[in-house]
Amino acid sequence: MLRLTELKLPLDHAPEALREAVLARLGIPGSDLLDLHVFRRGYDARRKSAIHLIYTVDxxxxxxxALLRRFAADPHVNPSPDMRYRFVGHAPSGFARRPVVIGAGPCGLLAGLLLAQMGFRPIILERGKVxxxxxxxxxxxxxxxVLHPESNVQFGEGGAGTFSDGKLYSQIKDPQHHGRKVLEEFVRAGAPEEILTVSKPHIGTFRLVTMVESMRETIESLGGEYRFGSRVTDLLIDTAPDGTRAMRGVMLADGGVIEADHVVLAVGHSARDTFDLLARRGVYIEAKPFSIGFRIEHPQGMIDRCRFGDFAGNRTLGAADYKxxxxxxxxxSVYSFCMCPGGTVVAATSEPGRVVTNGMSQYSRAERNANAAIVVGITPDDYPGGPLAGIDLQRRLEEAAFHAGGGDYRAPAQTVGDFLAGxxxxxxxxxxxxxxPGVTPxxxxxxxxxxxxxxxxxxxxAFDRQIRGYARPDAVMTGVETRTSSPVRVKRGADGHSLNTRGLFPAGEGAGYAGGILSAGVDGIKTAEAVARSLLGVEAAPRAA
Known part of the structure; x- marks a missing residue:
């Protein structure tokens, strides 16, 4: 099978035009083309008067x-890569060392799924609800x-990604094609098949809910076990005379103990009490950069016209995004983050007396406004004071936003015109x-x-020069956006274990190794592989079929 990339066609091309373009590009008769499969479809909107679709086809x-020899110097004609997923191993019959996964967000979900598929029957602990x-x-x-501190945008089955735009693309390096495995599992769980081909796939909240349920059922059918309402309050760590530390289990809020020597820590970026626990128990943790700012809203129609011109509203293009x-x-540096076309700004706090904003879209992306975070990158130099100092800064800003909004979870807001005028x-x-629940100017x-x-x-x-009307006086900014990423990193070694605590596998966005649904899912797969290798005593990384 061969892969042909950068095949450009008009936006409104006829269905048969793709096959004809392949034949013309390769200079072959139709009888030589036995099968054609679209691997990826994107678009080029740099010229609004002539928007094109860009195809990658297998x-x-x-x-x-013979064709490969003829096109040896052409960078757009190559053998198709083998993207099939291969497990690193499988648990032998009767294997009893069940790993524990803390957190049922995208990272924990994929880690639990892979461990279940490999026969390790994981126990998945989730502090929130189904x-x-x-x-x-x-x-x-x-x-x-009304805020439920253990059941909200941040905590509960599906993680923070459930209440988002459901974006499924990332800029991470993925040489082993783990991202493809994530997307294929999502399709099996009910996601539309188009996420396998469009260049910027997304799902939306309602579809994510049913997918999360389906994946839970799969994990349970393979011997995995979910325990909801199970907040981890302590780590049981043995320390040897030579100072070596190793996991022995976890303690729950109800006093229960689960023995385990392999624990995946996939808690998300808002598990502040867990970060405090890690610091108290001596697990290596450090402050890391993150970003803070506001959510900004514009009419989606304005963004569509600025990006697509006369093609605004085209069904193939959908609602326009921006970066x-x-x-x-x-x-x-100021940048847009988590842009949600045709979406809404949502209340995303997980702690009483604080206001946090985030963005969300449904699959249709049909709401009247576009929204995005406009945030400024900050580093530990901006919040000195130890590994948890970034959390302290987040809390101060969120408390200030709560009071500025009126003390009832309304958010403080300001028009762009007033903000620029001071x-x-x-x-x-x-x-x-x-x-x-509303805003307070x-x-x-x-x-x-x-x-x-x-x-x-x-x-x-400056953004207004790129998207005309971006700084329109009545565009609305809502505060605050503080949870763009985790303010800490729980460092791990090349083998996936915590730097100083064997058997603890920091993973996903909360540990500082992902940023979004797809990258969190990929990190969940990589972490599950690391756990499997450790459980099976495999030091290298063979990829057995």
């Missing part, structure tokens, strides 16, 4: 070797201002904020660090 040909009960609790905050970055004069907002314009600069405010004020006009 081909079965009558004489592939996904449908969790959804009801989350809507309780959005509709009634922006600006390097400021004060040395800071005056508090007393009302809003045509752009209606989507955040629930105010001055966002009153509680944000000056260097963040200055950087965003410089960046917004």
């Amino acid at each position: 081909l079965t040909l009558r004489d592939e070797a 996904v449908r009960e969790r959804t009801k609790d989350t809507w309780g905050l959005w509709r009634r201002g 922006l970055v600006h390097h400021c004069g004060n040395g800071r 005056r508090p907002s007393t009302g809003l314009g045509e752009v209606i904020p989507s955040y629930k 105010t001055d966002l600069a009153a509680f944000m660090p000056d260097y963040v405010t200055a950087a965003i004020r410089e960046a917004l006009p």
Whole structure:
């Protein structure tokens, strides 16, 4: 099988045009093309007057070797890579050392699934509730201002990614094609097959809920076990005379103990009590950079017209997204993050007395507004004081936002015009904020660090030069966006174990090794492989079929 890349066709091409373009590109008769499969389809919208679709196709040909020789110098004609997933091993019959996975977000879900598929019958501990009960609790905050600290956007089956745009693309390096395994498992669980081919796949919250349920059923059918409402409050660690530390189990909030010498730590970026526990138990943990800022909303139609011109509204293109970055004069970088076309800004706090924003879209991306985080990168130099100092900064900003919003989980908001002019907002314009339970017009600069405010004020006009209308006076910014990524890194070695605690496998976004659903899922697979190798006593990384 051969792979042909960068095949360009008009946006409105006829179905048969793809096959004809392949034949013309390769200069072969139709009888030589035995099969054609679209591997990826993206688009090139740099010229709004002539938007093209860009295809990558896998081909079965009558004489592939001859064609490869003829196109040896062409970088767009190559053998198709073997992307089939191969397990690193399987548990022998009667294997009793069940691993524990802490957290049922994308990382823990894929780690649990892979361990179950390899026969290790993992125990998955989730502090929150099953996904449908969790959804009801989350809507309780959005509709009634009632927060459940153990069941919300951050905690519960499916993790924070369940209430997001459901983006399934990433810029991580993935030489072993683990991302393909993630997508294939999602399709088996009910995701639309198009996520295997479109260049920027997404699912949306409602579909994610049913997928998470399906994957849980698969894990349980393979001998895995879920325990909801099971918050880990202590790690049982043995220390040898030579100082070597090893996991022996975990203690739960109800006093129960689970013995385990292999524990996957996939807790997500908001498990602040767990990070505190790690620090108290001497697990190596360090502060890491993250970003802070606001959510910004514009009419989705405006973004569509700016990106697609007369093709705005085209069904193939869908709702337009964007990605922006600006390097400021004060040395800071401002960038768009977690852009949600046709979505809503959501309340994402997990702690009482704090306000946090995030973005979410459904599969249709049909809401009136586009939203994205506009954030400024910060480093531990901005929050000195130890590995947990970033959490302290997050909490201070979230508490300030809570009070600025009125103390009832409404969020503080400001129009872009007022923000740039340095005056508090007393009302809003045509752009209606989507955040629930609601917003309070105010001055966002009153509680944000000056260097963040200055950087965003410089960046917004620069973004307006890329997307006309981005700095329109009635665009709305809502605060605060503080949980762009984990403020800590729980470091691990090349073998997947914690640097100083054998048997503890830090993984995913909370440990600082992922940023989004796909990369978290990929890291879950890699971590499951590391656990399997350790359990089976395999030091290298053979990939047995």
